[in-house]
Amino acid sequence: MVSINQLLNTHFAGKVVRKDLTKLVKGNAIVPTYVLEYLLGQYCATDVEDTIAEGVENVRNIIAQHFVHRDEAQMIKSTIREKGSHRIIDKVSVRLNDRKDVYEADFANLGLNKVVIDDQIVKEHKKLLSSGVWCIVTMGYMPSDERDVSPWVIDNLKPIQIANIDVTDYKETRERFTKEEWIDALMQSIGLNPVEFSFRSKLLQLSRLIPFAENNYNLVELGPKGTGKSHIYSEMSPHAILISGGEVSKAKLFVNNTTGDIGLVGYWDVVAYDEFAGKDKRADRGLVDILKNYMANKSFSRGTQVYGAAASMVFVGNTDHSVPYMLKHSNLFEALPKDYYDTAFLDRVHAYLPGWEVQKLRNEMFTTAYGFIVDYLAEVLKELRKEDYTQAYTSYFRLSDTITTRDKDAIAKTFSGLVKLIYPHGQFTENEAKELLDFAIENRKRVKQQLIKMDETFEEVDFSYTQLSNGQVVSIETLEVLEFGPNRSEPAAFTAPVDSSDSSPKPSNEAGIPPAAPGQRILRDNQTNVTFADLFAPYLVGATKVVVTDPYIRLPYQLRNFMEFARLLAASLPAGEEISLHLATFNNEDYLANSREALKEIGDSLEGSGIQFTFEFDETIHDRAIECNNGWKIVLGRGLDIYQKTNGRFDLAEYMQEKRLCKACEITYLQI
Structure with missing residues (x-):
């Protein structure tokens, strides 16, 4: 039997890496996984042990010599000054200085601010204008006698991400894997050992990737601490940004009315709120209203201008009580801040992942096997955002007429995202489609059940569908209701x-x-x-x-x-x-x-x-x-x-x- 490692190395040579290598090279560098795997992909994308060992050593040297630790910033500056030029790895953000009519870069770890950067670099990499991008930068030092002229010069800048991917090849190669093999390959790619997870648990983990593959997808996951809810949004893709739920404003998220600058939703594919829950947290009510409109209509307005964007919104946080307690005494949204505890806002959520089902991560749950370089996978998912499988289930199933349009849209988007992840080549059987549809319906029904408890104006909905092949009607219930609901x-x-x-x-x-x-x-x-x-x-x-x-x-x-x-x-x-x-x-x-x-x-x-x-x-x-x-x-x-x-x-x-x-x-x- 051919192993997943052999399949990946045979069919995706140069695009996979052994997942335990990041721990070997990371040291005390506070850098996302996709940065490390980008470097490992340059030197260790092989299964030849000698080459891997040599590549790991090369990446270690690169991190040691070029990654900027905050406490070593002055030493790096001195090196640049003495050598005249030096390559660094740092997080860079850019702002327009309209008084001088120049773009200026800030370096998160090096501590340099207002370094002039060429207009062409900014035009090529517009994401620099948001909250920062990890880059490999060649910094120069040219002292000048002129007053107020900075000696720091950006000679070259390259965001850390794979330049070119072939989605067609990715899809065609998927056909060489069975469903189970492909799911396990994806699990290994996000750093997890598939042996430790059931099929449903794998779906829960992979569903965290749907916002990367689906435009304007709204996801909530609430559950206990230590289950890795936010990890994937900070570590796994250069196209996602993780922000603290209490540290965002209308100007930062959407548009600054004073400067006209577009906010995060204009630059990132996924904007994730970390630590979203907390009853005592304060939120800007105006921000919630803009969010509601954006999540429903894919657009926002500030002033007289209307803007469109494709960013998916993810909200992750911790629950305060056990599921049986919440079902009996309140609802599954009870931990949210007061301003977000709004049925009109929550009705825009396409899926509620049951974070309480996700086990706390143990050492044996992490893989030492091969998986896609996460930056490669991130670029593929970005390309797949252009495709649409929201109606693909209709070849096999017909949803109940009582399901509202908003519910149907939510179910269809979750189904489409799962197809892009598991069946990117678009080929799946009726039973395989049923697995995904059942899961999609359940995660939307979880939202609707709570809305009905919160607001009596929401009516009960029959979350069922008819199988066209045999006329059988299938009703879907959420797992927690089967376990702890009123009929139990x-x-x-x-x-x-x-x-x-x-x-x-x-x-x-x-x-x-x-x-x-x-x-x-x-x-x-x-x-x-x-x-x-x-x-x-x-x-x-x-x-x-x-x-x-x-x-x-x-x-x-x-x-x-x-x-x-x-x-x-x-x-x-x-x-x-x-x-x-x-x-x-x-x-x-x-x-x-x-x-x-x-x-x-x-x-x-x-x-x-x-x-x-x-x-x-x-x-x-x-x-x-x-x-x-x-x-x-x-x-x-x-x-x-x-x-x-x-x-x-x-x-x-x-x-x-x-x-x-x-x-x-x-x-x-x-x-x-």
Whole structure:
């Protein structure tokens, strides 16, 4: 099997880099990842170890000799003066001095201000006129006897970004990857190890890139600290700017009425508000009103002039309470500043990413494999902004007529952005389109559900669609409502299994266990509040013999899952009764001895609990199921392995099943 690394190095030679190299060269330089990977791409875009080692050393030397640390600025100035010319790496911003009719550059780390810069350089790189661009600059020093003439000279300036990309080649090469391979390649490109993420978790991470690929896309992500919400907007692209939510004005964001200067939305593809949440934060109400108009109409006006822009707006911040608390007592926008807690403003949001689903980043979640040089990926996404896939889903699906135009536009833009990321060549199946449409609808429905709670003038909307191929109507619900919503039973010893189409409460028997019924339970990626008691207890009532067939009871966490199933049997066994539990499983020859020893330990531990445990190894088994002699068979899509990896032994999820994230799977209940 060809690895992702081999595929990338074969088909994108010179455009990929090993992602752990940035840590090797960064040192104490406070520079974005795209700056470092730009340099690594010049010297280390290969899989030849000797060349990589040599390239890393070259980049280290460049950073050491040319990157300007603030505390070494005077030393760099002295070097420029002594040598007459010296190349530096610094963040440069430019302003027009209308009194002298010249452009003047400011250097963030070097500390030089009002250095005259040639008009032609500014015309070629207009983004210099905003809040600053990382550049490689050749600085000269020419002392003059004339009064008020600065000795500092900009001999040459080049923004740090890849000059040319071939989007057609990018699209054609995408066809050589499967969907899974391409998604994993993108995950590695943003520095993450795809093995540690479920499919839904990968979609959540990649959705942060939609604003780079889609014009005028409005995204909100609120969640706990430490999940990397703002990282991608400060580190991954020279076309995005991350600003503090409390440090922006109408003049800075849109246009300065005094000078006529266009603000950030005129120069950047993505403007991201960091630390956006905070009830006590103050905001300019006038700014919110202009934002509302811009987010809805892609234009803004100050004075008599109307301007258009394509910048996407991203708002990221931290939540104050748990999701169950917010759903019960307030809403998912409760943490926003008062002036942004405005339904007219929030209705312009195309998608609300559930930041609480994103796990805090651990060391093993970062990749050491290859991925696209982020600057290359950023340039491709910038080019893809020119394309439109907002109507691509209509070949397979028709949205409900009750969905408003604004809701449809939001869903279509999210779908279009995901297509550009995952299927840039425009080729996808009905099932692949369904995955993206379901996700897009859910993230818009999350917005609408909160607006309805905040303002009674917003009406309920049927977020469903019809599959044109078979006429089936599919209704979409947000994951947190399935987990903690009003139709969800309060946590108890056991929860009745429910069909996704039937949320009505079921009567319980004397033991408090709801009655068993044939049907199917569909678990979604990242779903929580799911326990073995919830899934299996009603079907074990009255059984005296249980057979578990699961070929994958071998790894420590799989053995833990099996022990938790045995614990469920022991807890539900009437006093003085016994039950037979048999496990049919398998393992590789090299590990059979260890598995046999572990299962014998399980048998020893179950003695005295009323459970008579036996096991066998059967290399022919493939299907996974639980069969009981009370007439029930439970078909397990993934066996007992329904939970994702926890964050470690001190993670509450290690001890409470309802806190664990699920893997997507189906469980079917049959009466035999």
